[in-house]
Amino acid sequence: MLSFAGLAIRMIKYNTFTLANGLRFVVHHDPTTPIVAMNILYDVGARDEQPDKTGFAHLFEHLMFGGSINISRYDEPLQVAGGENNAFTNSDYTNYYLTLPKQNIETAFWLESDRMLSLAFSPKSLEVQRQVVVEEFRQNYLNQPYGDVWLLLKPLAYKAHPYQWNTIGKDIAHIESATLDDVKEFYSRFYNPNNAIVAVAGDVTPDEVRALAEKWFAPIPAGPLRLRNLPTEPQQTEKRFLEVFRAVPAHAIYKVWHMCAKNDPDYETTDLISDLLGSGQSSPLFKELVLKKGLFAEISAFVTGDIDPGLLVVSGKVMDGVPFEKAEKALSEQLQLFLQKPPSANELRKVKNRVVSGQVFSDISVLHKAMNLAFYTHMGDTELINTMTKRYRKVTAAQIHSVVNQLMTETNCSTLHYRKEND
């Protein structure tokens, strides 16, 4: 059968430069599109929050749209320029991105530099966005079947590291009690040019970007140097278990194991383990437990992909009518089977092929390219955008077998039984 081992994915060319204030730029020239994408990554995420002020990085992301020092509304001028934007916050970083017709690229520099310079800090914006985030909490985590799963799993798996809380926060009260002083303090600590990376992709040359960067971003003063000093999660030494009952139509099972950090040499191996185990309908979990035995309605495995040591996750919804214990036993057996022998050459080739094709699909969009360039620069090596798939290609079946057996032990595992009420 065909393998993509020899497939040369087209290289993505880019230029990098750093302004005197420490703001880093990555530029990718793509002359085939009328759209230009700008992605700004701020190196601050939920892991940087105080335990009594969680959900702040995400709340802050909302406030970044509430007007900056010289521009009362962020969205309006961008829309006048034909642009569109959004943002997301995760445990590791906060990411803002926009696309607009290339003719109007300077509007992006004007808007983004102003909110990096200073915000308007309007009390009204804080008051409204606190409410909006509370509604987001309700909509996505509380008023939703299985919505609170990660609110339960993270504190079960993490006892020291700030990954123990979710990006939305661990308690609505933290959001509700945020003050304008909190906001200002957070901004001055994290929203500085030397704590950010700007990636620009589209039909624009590095020289053009450099000139615009000097004009709009260079005058912003650098902030204090930051050293991140987060508590390390101690090795888990006992198996952990939590059972909850909820008003859901079917039982669900979640199992998580601590895994390595994103820049660890074993990261790609672990990522492939999750693919081998439970990504796609041909994976053994899906094939055996869903298609063959009909015990689960859905099941999958994935890694959280965090920068600090993250989690390997297996998540399954039990088929209605199947006794919980029966489903769980079958899942354990399937996991045991997976530990016994290394993957076949064919299986390993399959998951590597999927990584390669995934990269090709992702590189189609100019926005994805800008996002990836900013992220890899943040990881410390922009060239990862071209070398990442090579790292996956090198993983051997023996490595898979060795890592999975170190990782998927009972004492490294937290299990959540999410059971339906009145069953």
Added chain:
Amino acid sequence: MTEKTDILRTAAPEILQVSDLKLLEPKALKLSNGIELFCFNDTTQQALRFDMVFDAGSAYQQKALVASTSTRMMREGSQKYSVGAINAKIDYHGAYLDLQTTKDQCYLSLYCLDKSLASMLPIVDNILKEPLFKERNFKIFNQRQKQDFMVSSRKNKHLANRIFTARLYGEGTTYGKVASEKDFDLLETADLKAFHESYLKPSGTKMVISGPITDKMIQQIEKHFGESWPESGIAADFEHTNQFHPESIFQSKEHSLQSAIMMGRPVMLRSHPDYFGFLVLNTILGGYFGSRLMANIREDKGYTYGINSMVSPLRKATGFTIATEVGIAVTKQTLQEIKNELNRLREELVSEQELTLVKNYLTGTYLRSLDGVYNQADKFRVTLESRSGMNYFVESLKAINAISSMELNRLAQLYLNPDEMVTVVVGAEG
């Protein structure tokens, strides 16, 4: 590089109007059985997208769930390939096969690397021509989709959507039929086989391929879906007539933290002269982040994480919908604010400034959604019925940019009277 000077940050950089949309028409070919194949070629790419469009939406079915189930179940086993073999081959090639059903049509979309196409076509060929709909596989598949449905039914948003859809087009009408839990138990493999036989066939089917296309690929497509797939005659079209009357429906749901609100009415068909103007009006009201509904109900009042309005054109009807989820304590206030915004559009002219903003925003949206051959192929599908080609988008953007405030006001008075809409609330009224 440049000399540092004090820049004036309060003044926006000059905005350049982007008005010209450059779009090439796809190359149109015909397979030997009459199937039309449209090609969007871009040799710089490595990925392929191959779409098939069948007139086989849920509007054609005689029994609930039949169209979507028979379409999605094609990949659960065929004469030559077991479900395991199909999944293994698709995954091995890092490919994706999407099977989707709307009210009008069913889509089969294959995404793969160019060099995988030759390995993927025999599978697509066989699942399309000889799916088995095996009893055992069906039972598991159907149980899974029923469970999915039951999970969705716990969400106020989904409950509201079912009630709303039925009222929007009229209960019992072709478009107004919605599935309920018991429909899953009534479904049989015989229904799936019969539907497949009647509707998933070459006559009337269109295909679109985008990416680095070679002559050899076209020959392979001809081999699989042309010469070996005889013409079959076109199935009878469905009938639909809206039966709409305005009303308000409130369904209480215990323990709700939020109420799901939907409001709307049927509007003009895509071919109607008012259509593009109405798209602009919809954008102003609730069609983008800066819309009036978002500005008022999220950004000013903080009642919701999001609120939007949309226009959903089908072949024989067009739906207009406003949707949001809000805290239960502010349900009534939100309904009032939505009415206020509708009435404001009926009573006051939209300012030139706001209109320009929305026109520019929509122009940018057109550029984005038509960027690259894959997006173009995606958008092209909506032009198939009118046979207007990619020029449709050039013309519609011209129409959008020609709209005046007066015209928008006329449309608002005609279509946005809140008393002429249906309102559905699922949750609690606070």
